[in-house]
Amino acid sequence: MENQKLGRQTFQPGSPPVIIGHGSAAGNKERSGPLSGCFDHTSADDTFGRKTFEQAESAMQGLALDAALKRAGLHTCDLDFLLAGDLLNQCIGSGYAARAADVPFFGLYGACSTMGESLALAALLLSGGHGAYAAAVTSSHFCSAERQYRTPLEYGSQRAPTAQWTATAAGAVIVTNEPRPGPRVMRVTVGRVKDKGITDANNMGAAMAPAAYETLKAHFEDTGLTPADYDLIATGDLGKLGHEIVTDLFDRDGVKLPNYTDCGLILFDRDAQDVHAGASGCGCSASVLCGHLLPGLLAGRWKKILFCPTGALHSPTATMQGESIPGVCHALALEA
Numbered sequence: 001m002e003n004q005k006l007g008r009q010t011f012q013p014g015s016p017p018v019i020i021g022h023g024s025a026a027g028n029k030e031r032s033g034p035l036s037g038c039f040d041h042t043s044a045d046d047t048f049g050r051k052t053f054e055q056a057e058s059a060m061q062g063l064a065l066d067a068a069l070k071r072a073g074l075h076t077c078d079l080d081f082l083l084a085g086d087l088l089n090q091c092i093g094s095g096y097a098a099r100a101a102d103v104p105f106f107g108l109y110g111a112c113s114t115m116g117e118s119l120a121l122a123a124l125l126l127s128g129g130h131g132a133y134a135a136a137v138t139s140s141h142f143c144s145a146e147r148q149y150r151t152p153l154e155y156g157s158q159r160a161p162t163a164q165w166t167a168t169a170a171g172a173v174i175v176t177n178e179p180r181p182g183p184r185v186m187r188v189t190v191g192r193v194k195d196k197g198i199t200d201a202n203n204m205g206a207a208m209a210p211a212a213y214e215t216l217k218a219h220f221e222d223t224g225l226t227p228a229d230y231d232l233i234a235t236g237d238l239g240k241l242g243h244e245i246v247t248d249l250f251d252r253d254g255v256k257l258p259n260y261t262d263c264g265l266i267l268f269d270r271d272a273q274d275v276h277a278g279a280s281g282c283g284c285s286a287s288v289l290c291g292h293l294l295p296g297l298l299a300g301r302w303k304k305i306l307f308c309p310t311g312a313l314h315s316p317t318a319t320m321q322g323e324s325i326p327g328v329c330h331a332l333a334l335e336a
Contacts, residue, residue, distance in 0.1 A: 003127055007222030009189050009215075013127035016184035017175045019334070021074070023067025024290040025060040026283075027142070027168030033268045038291035039169075040067035046143065046168050053143040054093060057086060060170035060283070061097035061139045064290065068135065068172040079103045079174075080131025083122050085114035086139045087166075087282060088148060093139050103135070111311030112208070112237055113191070114138045115286040116330035119173055123185040123332070126177040139170035140281030149201070149316055160202040164239045164280035167267055171286030173294070183297045187333040189219040193313065195326035201319045204280055205242025205264075208310040211327035212238060213249045215308060219331045227257050231302040234293060235329070236263025236285030236309045239278030240270065263288040263309070285309040297336045305334045 004012045024039045031042040041063040043049070048059040061084060069075060082101055085108035086093035098105045110117035118136035126134055143153060145166040151157045175185065194214050198207040212235045220226060227233060227250075238246065243262040250257050263285040264278035289307060296302050310329040319325070 007218070009192065009218045010222035011124060011188045013123065013185065015127065015177060016186050017123040017126045017177050018180050018182045018184050019173055019294060020176050020180050020182045021068040021072030021174035022290040022294045023064040023071065023172045024287045025063040025170045026287050029273065030167060030169050030267060030287065033273060035267060035288070035292055038295070039287065040064070053141050054088060057088070057093035057139050057141040057144055058097040061094060061137050061172070062100060064170040064172035065101065065135060065137055068174045072174040074133060074174065076101045076103055079133050079135050081106065081122065081125060081134040082137065083108055083118040083134065084137040085109050085118060085282065087111065087145050094137065110328060111313055112280060112282045112285065113309040113311030113328050113330055114282040115171060115289060116307065116309035116332060119175070119185070120188045120190065120330050120332055122175045123188060126175055132176055132178055134175050135172060136175065137170065137172040138282045138286040140166055140168070140283035142166045142168045142281070145281055159276055162203040162205065162241055162277050164204055164237065164264060164277045165268065165275035166281035167279050167284035167287060169283035169287035171283065171290035173290060183294060183334050183336055185332055186335050187223060189215055189222065189331040191215040191329040193326045193328050195324050197324045199322065199324050201314065201325065203241070204312050205239040205277055206245060207312050207325035208327035208329070209238055209242040209245035211329040212242070212246050212308060212310045215329040215331050219306070227255065227259065230304045230306045231259060233257060233260045233306045234263055234308065236288060237278065237280045238262045238310055239264040239280065241277050266292065282311070297334060300336065303336045307332045307334055
């Protein structure tokens with residue numbers, strides 16, 4: 001079967017690429033949460049043995065990639081592409097991590113949607129016959145993100161109830177177009193940028209929820225599928241408020257989402273760990289995918305998952321200039 005474009009935004013590979021390896025790394029707060037024991041590598045002090053938090057983020061990417069390659073039975077020299085991104089300026093977390101890999105590299109920025117962006121592009125590249133193996137890697141770090149997007153940790157700024165906690169975590173996925181066992185990337189719905197005028201940088205869930213709603217709606221319209229066709233629909237990372245907004249928007253359409261969750265609600269225990277509205281950061285959906293969702297597919301817990309990472313495409317400069325916060329969401333249909 002040939003590759004197909006379904007409707008306006010969705011692509012269906014003729015031979016769906018296969019996920020043959022996944023790996024994850026996480027910090028101390030993440031390993032103390034509900035997914036404790038799900039990660040391949042963790043660190044008690046969030047530095048991963050490095051001198052700076054930025055270096056620690058690169059180290060997390062390397063650890064996650066190594067774990068994914070080990071599961072796939074490959075080495076870095078087998079990779080045709082490395083697609084990676086993070087939240088730091090100029091994507092230095094990914095760029096410096098890629099130095100050690102010595103692999104053809106695409107540096108990506110989709111904010112917290114980057115795991116979806118990298119995996120989607122890897123799948124589309126391979127389904128087009130451009131190589132045999134690709135890695136999609138994404139990370140974030142609480143301390144480096146706070147310093148860049150909000151205030152230095154030493155300032156001790158009070159967090160708003162709508163604020164979310166940036167995950168110190170990374171995830172890596174190895175994809176191939178060769179006939180091997182593993183979860184398949186059946187469909188990719190590429191998101192469009194949506195902006196409903198939210199200007200509060202402490203309310204990322206409200207800023208990103210419209211993009212998640214529009215991408216999910218487009219996916220169902222393009223494919224003719226319904227929410228009931230999936231065992232699980234997981235956005236990420238909208239947190240409590242964004243999850244409620246998406247649910248409410250579909251309720252207004254008369255559509256129920258009984259199997260809908262959000263990666264920002266899975267990674268932490270909101271009450272016990274004091275993370276307010278939940279988790280955020282592109283390492284959130286990446287680590288939940290690689291530490292929880294993909295193992296669940298492999299174990300038979302789910303057969304079909306719609307994975308929909310969301311990102312807020314803003315910067316401190318634009319926010320201080322009064323700009324609103326645009327959002328984007330990419331949806332990937334994964335099947336065991």
